[in-house]
Amino acid sequence: MVKSITAHELRRHWVLRKEIVLLDVREEGRYAESHPLFAISVPVSEIESKLPALVPRISAPIVVYDDGENYVARAASRVSKLGYTDVSILEGGLSSYSLVGEVYRDVGVPSKAFGELVESINHTPSLSAREVKNVLDSNDDVVVLDARRFEEFNTMSIPRGRSCPGGELVYRVLEAAPSPETTVIVNCAGRTRSIIGTQSLVNSQIPNKAHALRNGTIGWTLEGLQVDTKKSERAPRPSPEALERARKSAESWAEYVGVPLIDGDQLVTLVSGYEIRTVYLLDVRDPEEYALGHPTGFTNAPGGQLVQATEEWIGVRGAQLILYDTDGVRARMTATWLLQLGWEVYVFHERAAIPQDLAIPRDETKAISQSAESGAITTDELRNLSSVTIVDLARSPTYSKGHLPGALFASGPELARDLRALGGEGPVVLTSPDGDVAAVNLEYARESVTRQVFYLKGGTAAWKEAGHPLETEPRWLSEPIDVYKRPYEGTNNAPKAMQAYLDWEYGLVAQLANDGVSCFHVVRDKRDSPK
Known part of the structure; x- marks a missing residue:
């Protein structure tokens, strides 16, 4: 019998800094609507593919929860079958937790809340979108460093931006802005990476004036300003002299x-x-x-x-x-x-040597037993099946970019419901990007319907590698709530959604204070200024 844990007991782990894993086993869209501060999103259908990397030690305590969808028993069983030895279910699920602790919207909430706390305590310098535009129009001695991942920068950026992901800022800034007179603008899509990036430069005591673009590209867009797309400029790697200065600062x-x-x-x-x-x-x-x-x-x-x-x-x-x-x-x-x-x-320490005989700390999880290899079919065998229904368990954005002709998008957690809603009597073939998620859900699918069910070995990638075409016309067997639509990514976000996101971020400090479990502590710099 699977153990249970109360919300109070769970929160005590966080306050005492004891190890605990909290798995939200719903779709990411539902997770993004409401979840506890330190919950991580691992949909029940993706446990085998995602959990081993996230939780490498099989004796780590794991808690699973949902919000009344009846996923938790299945999720706990699948976690245990992987070899994890300390698995519990959160008593009462999300609704009971919400009676004793704060629940949060969006994703990446701990870091976003922390970023707001950093700004409120350190008064991180920032400029509005219009102020940054005026600086760019009137001053050539300005460097704009985009603290997001390169892929995000390449999608859209503000004028004169160069990619410099946040962890690279202190490392590269003195090469990107060798003159102490150069103004440095740090931006991201919203607020957090701009704040943390700019505060990193302030904390490193670089001689330049550094400012965050307040509200990032969201603020820029809401101000009616144009963004660039498909830019590829990157901040340069440091010279030996710049690296030595950056190292001393760090x-x-x-x-x-x-x-x-x-x-x-x-x-x-x-x-x-x-x-x-x-x-x-x-x-x-x-x-x-x-x-x-x-x-x-x-x-x-x-x-x-x-x-x-x-x-x-x-x-x-x-x-x-x-x-x-x-x-x-x-x-x-x-x-x-x-x-x-x-x-x-x-x-x-960068000057130390890693021991050659270091025992790498990672447990081996078990693979969930398949319904034997008889459940796998090849692309050629799939092409020879008649009256077949193809069900794709890819995330919806991946499905939309290309899937097998005629394939239906289905919810992983609600696979049984979706399969029962299918018409026809022929075989069902599950697929996923590389076939792994389809494979680990085969047994569950076979238990759900009387029709024959197989999975495509190698998944959609194998189909494509065999030279067969993909299509993009969507066929939604399920509502695509598996991925949260982030209002700060891409170029086609509704202004109302972007403004609502900013309003939410501004309220995170108060919500964090009311919750009381974060154990965050922002350090104020009381060192003497460099001469």
């Missing part, structure tokens, strides 16, 4: 905040305690650098995005984080923010 600030540095022996000691503490090894450098070479066992988590969306890499609140770089800047600056966000974080 060392000073990290020491002031209290970031601990570790060497090879200390790394071994930390990972050797893995049976009782979850440890994440994270390389915070640019993805291109990581691809050229990285230490075994370290996952790439670019520093700016790690601070912005920690839950993309880390599922266990209360875990230990060990950060790595080669320059002495990016890991330190990233760690200063994670420490203030309530994480136990260490930086591996």
Whole structure:
């Protein structure tokens, strides 16, 4: 029998900084409407594909919940079948939790709330969109650094912008703006990465005036100003002289905040305690650098995005984080923010050597048993089936970009309901981008209907690689609520939605204070100004 845990007990873990994982097993759209502060979104149909990376230690305590959709028993069973040994269900689900704790909209909420707290305490300098436009029109000595991921920058950016993801700012700024007279503008799509990025520059005590673009490209667009698209300019890597200055700045600030540095022996000691503490090894450098070479066992988590969306890499609140770089800047600056966000974080000293015999801390989860290989069919076998119904379990944006001809989009969590609604008597074939999600949901699908059910081996990718066409005409078997429509991404967002998002962000500090479980602590800089 699966255990249960009360909302009070769950919240006590957060306050005491004890390890706990809170899984929201609904679709992301429902999760984004309302969830506890540290909940992470792992839909029940994607547990096998997402959970092992997020929760690498099988004895970490895991709590699952929904909002009355009756997913939790199935989710708890699937988590347990993966080999996790400490699985509980949240008593009363989301509705009971909401009686004792705050619930939040959107995604990435801890970081967004923290960003608002940083600005309110440190009074991070910012300029409105119109003020930035005036500066750009009247002053050539201005550098605009876009703190988002390159892909977001490439989609749309403000004029004169250059891509410089947040974790790279202190590392690259002195090369991008070598004159202390140059004004630096930091922007993102909304507010958080602009605030954190600008405050990083302030904390590093660079000589330049640095300002956040208040409300980011949302504010720019709401002001009626034009954005650029498909830009590819990047801030340059630092020269040796600029790197040395940046390293000294990062060392000073990290020491002031209290970031601990570790060497090879200390790394071994930390990972050797893995049976009782979850440890994440994270390389915070640019993805291109990581691809050229990285230490075994370290996952790439670019520093700016790690601070912005920690839950993309880390599922266990209360875990230990060990950060790595080669320059002495990016890991330190990233760690200063994670420490203030309530994480136990260490930086591996860039001049230390990683032990060659380091035992990488990761448990092996089990694969959920399939209904044997008999459930898999190849693309050729699929083409020879008659009266077949193809059901696609891809996320809806992926489905919309291209799917097998005639394929129906279905909800993963509500697969049984959707399959029962199908007409016809022929076989059903499940597919997904690489076939994995389809495969792990095969058994559940077969239990739900009397029709034959198979899954496409290799998924939609295998179909495409075989030279067969895809189509984009949507066929919605389910309402596409699997992905939250972010009002700060892309170029076609409704002004009303963008303004509502900003209004929500401005209210996060009060909501955070009322909740009382964050363990955030913003450090004020009381050091003497550099001479």
